[in-house]
Amino acid sequence: MKTAAILILLIVTMGVLCSPVSAEDIGPRLVVSEYRLDPAVLMKDDVGVLTIRLTNSGTDPATLNSARLNGVEIQVKQNPYTDVLPIGPGDSLSFTYTVRTEASDGLYYVKFSVDYREGSTLRYSIPVEVDSTPLRILVVETPDPLAQGSKGTYRVVVGNPRPNDATAVTVIPEGEGFLVTPSSSFIGTLEPDAQFPLPFTVVPLRQSFIRFRVNYKNGINTHTATVTLPLDPSENRFQPDLALTNIRVTAGPGYLRIAGNVTNIGLEAARAITLTTGGDATPADPFRVFTAGVIEPDRSSPFEVTFRSPSSVSQVPVLLSYKDAEGTTYTDSMDVEFNRETLAEQASEPSRFITLLVWMLVIVVAALIIYAWRKG
Amino acid sequence: MASSLLTVLVNPNAFFGRDPPEWEALRIPALIVLAAALVAGATAFLTTGLVARIMPPDVQQYLGVMLVFGIALAMVATLVFWALWAGAFFVISLVFQGKGSYRRTLAVAGYGYLPMVIGSVVSLAIFWVFSPGIHVPAVASVEEIQAATTALMHQPVMILVSILGMIFLFWAANIWIFGIRYARGLSLRNAAITVGVPVFLYLIFMVWSLGVFA
Numbered sequence: 001m002k003t004a005a006i007l008i009l010l011i012v013t014m015g016v017l018c019s020p021v022s023a024e025d026i027g028p029r030l031v032v033s034e035y036r037l038d039p040a041v042l043m044k045d046d047v048g049v050l051t052i053r054l055t056n057s058g059t060d061p062a063t064l065n066s067a068r069l070n071g072v073e074i075q076v077k078q079n080p081y082t083d084v085l086p087i088g089p090g091d092s093l094s095f096t097y098t099v100r101t102e103a104s105d106g107l108y109y110v111k112f113s114v115d116y117r118e119g120s121t122l123r124y125s126i127p128v129e130v131d132s133t134p135l136r137i138l139v140v141e142t143p144d145p146l147a148q149g150s151k152g153t154y155r156v157v158v159g160n161p162r163p164n165d166a167t168a169v170t171v172i173p174e175g176e177g178f179l180v181t182p183s184s185s186f187i188g189t190l191e192p193d194a195q196f197p198l199p200f201t202v203v204p205l206r207q208s209f210i211r212f213r214v215n216y217k218n219g220i221n222t223h224t225a226t227v228t229l230p231l232d233p234s235e236n237r238f239q240p241d242l243a244l245t246n247i248r249v250t251a252g253p254g255y256l257r258i259a260g261n262v263t264n265i266g267l268e269a270a271r272a273i274t275l276t277t278g279g280d281a282t283p284a285d286p287f288r289v290f291t292a293g294v295i296e297p298d299r300s301s302p303f304e305v306t307f308r309s310p311s312s313v314s315q316v317p318v319l320l321s322y323k324d325a326e327g328t329t330y331t332d333s334m335d336v337e338f339n340r341e342t343l344a345e346q347a348s349e350p351s352r353f354i355t356l357l358v359w360m361l362v363i364v365v366a367a368l369i370i371y372a373w374r375k376g
Numbered sequence: 377m378a379s380s381l382l383t384v385l386v387n388p389n390a391f392f393g394r395d396p397p398e399w400e401a402l403r404i405p406a407l408i409v410l411a412a413a414l415v416a417g418a419t420a421f422l423t424t425g426l427v428a429r430i431m432p433p434d435v436q437q438y439l440g441v442m443l444v445f446g447i448a449l450a451m452v453a454t455l456v457f458w459a460l461w462a463g464a465f466f467v468i469s470l471v472f473q474g475k476g477s478y479r480r481t482l483a484v485a486g487y488g489y490l491p492m493v494i495g496s497v498v499s500l501a502i503f504w505v506f507s508p509g510i511h512v513p514a515v516a517s518v519e520e521i522q523a524a525t526t527a528l529m530h531q532p533v534m535i536l537v538s539i540l541g542m543i544f545l546f547w548a549a550n551i552w553i554f555g556i557r558y559a560r561g562l563s564l565r566n567a568a569i570t571v572g573v574p575v576f577l578y579l580i581f582m583v584w585s586l587g588v589f590a
Contacts, residue, residue: 354502358540361498365491365543368386369550375387 029058030114032124033092037099039219040164043132046221047077047100050126052112055092062087063117067095071110073103074128103130133161134225135190137171137214143202148233150328151203156212156227158187159195166190166216173200177208178231190216203328204233240270242320242332245300249338255284255306258318258336262292263300270295270322278333281307281316314340380404384487385547388554392484397558402479405486412489413454415496420450422503461485464574465556472570474560484555488548495544499537506533538586542579549575 033055042048050069056062067081077098087093099110107129114122136159143152154173160166169187173180185198202210211228247260258277264270275290276283283289283305290303309316317333324330380398383391392399399405424446428439462485466478549571557567 354536358536358543361540362543365547368547371386372388372550372554375389 028056028060028062028087028089028116028118030062030087030116030119030122031055031057032112032122032126033057035112035126037126037128039221041129041131041162041218042074042099042101043134043218043221043223044104044130045100045102046218047098048128048219050097050099050110050128052095052097052124052126053092054087054095054114054122056087056089059089060118061089062119064093065115065117066113067115068113069095069097069099069110070113071099071108071128073106073108073130074099074101074110076110099128101128101130105131105133129163131163134223135160135162135166135169135214135216137212137225137227139212139227139229140197142229146204146231146233147239148204148206149330150233150239150324151201151326154200154202154210154212154229156198156200157195158190158198158214160190160192162218163192164218165192166218169196169214169216171198172213172215173202174211174213174226175209175231177204177206178210179203179205180210202231204231207232238267239328239330240264240268240295240297240322240324241266241330242270242273242295242322244303244318244320244334244336247336249336252306255308256338257287257304257306258316259302259304261300262290262295262303262320264295264297267297268324269297271325273301273320273322275303275305275321276319277305277307277309278317278319279315280313281309284308314338381490384490384551388487388551389557391487392555392558397480399487399555400480400483402483402486405483405489408489408493409455409458409486412493412496413451415493415500416450416454417447419496419500419503420446422500458482458485458489461488461552461574465552465570466560468570468573469556469560469562469566472560472562472566474556474562474566474570476560480559481556484552484559487555488552491544491547491551492541495540495547499540502533502540503537535586538582542582545575545579545582 031054032052034053036051038049038051039046052069054067064081064085064087067085069076077100078096081095085093095112101108107127109125109127112122112124112126114124116122136157138157138159139154140157141153141155143154146152156171158169158171167189169190170184171187172184180200180202182200185200187196187198190196200212208231209228210231211226213224213226215222215224217223241264243263243265245261245263247258250257250259262273262275271294273290273292273295276288284307287304287306290305292301292303295301305318307316315335315337317335320330320332320334322330380391381404421443424443425439428442459482462478462482465485466474466481469481552571552575553564553567556562556570557564560567560570562570
């Protein structure tokens with residue numbers, strides 16, 4: 001029994017020692033040591049760059065005849081490497097391919113094949129993920145009420161539901177009939193599952209639409225996503241509103257004067273109020289512009305503006321400009337009519353003082369004449 | 377001299393009745409008329425500027441010429457009117473067998489300009505203050521100039537200036553009456569008629585120019 005056991009052990013040992021050495025153990029050994037796709041996840045119609053690193057982990061050099069990349073759903077845009085390339089033991093070579101896909105979302109494979117002289121063929125499957133989910137742009141807060149000519153803040157959130165980074169992320173508000181600040185916002189890189197809030201201050205001027213567009217890049221591919229909101233501003237029920245009352249037009253030497261009261265018939269205080277004349281009228285001294293600091297609701301202030309205008313003009317607009325507490329500027333105008341002939345007579349109408357002076361002159365001259373005749 | 381001029385204004389009978397008659401010298405009357413001519417020139421400057429605003433734009437480019445012409449005309453007219461007043465008094469007084477030279481009458485007429493100088497200065501001041509506010513209608517054609525000028529003359533300030541002119545003309549007439557009395561050796565009544573006739577005619581002309589009879 002003991003002899004049989006020794007015999008079996010001897011046979012096994014001999015078998016091990018006498019078996020032939022394989023070619024891979026002593027020749028070149030090629031392996032795909034690394035690959036990288038940029039962007040990491042493609043979207044439909046995206047172009048990506050796939051970089052494959054091939055390493056000779058064997059003990060002998062290898063000579064490559066060709067290196068090819070093939071795919072079905074993932075199209076390879078670049079020709080295969082067909083040059084004869086040597087790769088020494090422990091050395092690496094990088095192969096770069098441009099790929100493109102029109103495939104729908106899913107996981108696809110491209111096959112990397114290397115023919116080398118010392119062996120046969122290396123085949124390696126590389127997974128490529130396609131996910132066309134765009135960035136999300138959400139309006140999370142709108143001004144209420146949205147008043148015409150009044151500032152309101154829209155809060156926008158940009159989120160990245162994609163599995164990879166989005167770069168060069170920019171949000172641009174688009175549309176007409178409103179003023180907006182900032183005119184665009186730059187976010188930069190948005191990591192997966194990250195979000196970025198942005199405020200936009202909008203002053204609606206009329207009924208319109210506002211579209212927030214987010215532009216971003218997936219690798220070298222530009223993408224966009226939008227969200228559109230109707231802009232339907234209502235009349236600001238609380239805004240200051242100025243009215244001109246008790247208008248009087250009089251003539252002065254060389255100018256015409258519009259005087260009256262400016263009354264705040266709105267529900268908020270009017271600030272930084274200015275009044276002047278426009279149209280064919282040229283503001284003239286002494287009151288080219290009337291200014292007032294604050295007029296509270298239901299309060300009024302006397303005003304006076306002076307101007308010159310051609311003789312043919314019998315109506316001039318009075319231009320009002322004022323602000324609310326938030327600094328929003330409001331403008332308005334009111335036409336004032338007048339009769340040039342009547343005003344001209346007023347302008348050259350001697351005052352009571354002058355008339356009195358003339359009568360005194362008459363009396364003095366009469367007295368002098370009577371005195372002279374008495375003496376004569 | 378100042379007291380003499382004040383005497384002319386207040387008591388012309390005493391001034392012209394002096395013996396010897398120092399008033400016969402033409403130097404002071406000539407200076408008074410020259411002063412009147414200067415004030416008339418200044419008034420013409422303002423009036424021409426006002427009238428020029430009526431004119432069509434192509435005429436307004438000659439404003440400088442118009443101003444020089446207007447001022448010169450006003451000054452020359454004042455001097456000519458001096459001679460005309462004296463001539464009228466001289467001729468009319470011939471009816472009453474007036475004696476005395478035309479030179480004496482000319483001196484009297486010159487002294488009569490003294491209140492008119494004062495009146496012209498007052499008118500000029502009023503005109504200066506009120507003329508910028510006078511409405512001047514735009515004129516597109518020559519036909520409209522007459523209407524515009526008439527409208528201008530109806531401005532209250534223009535009427536006031538005319539009324540002032542009449543008041544001071546009465547004052548001047550008072551001086552002329554006493555002056556002509558001594559210059560031409562007339563009775564006070566005849567001197568009043570001699571002066572009154574041309575003055576009355578001139579007053580009618582002034583009222584007519586205001587458009588009262590229109």
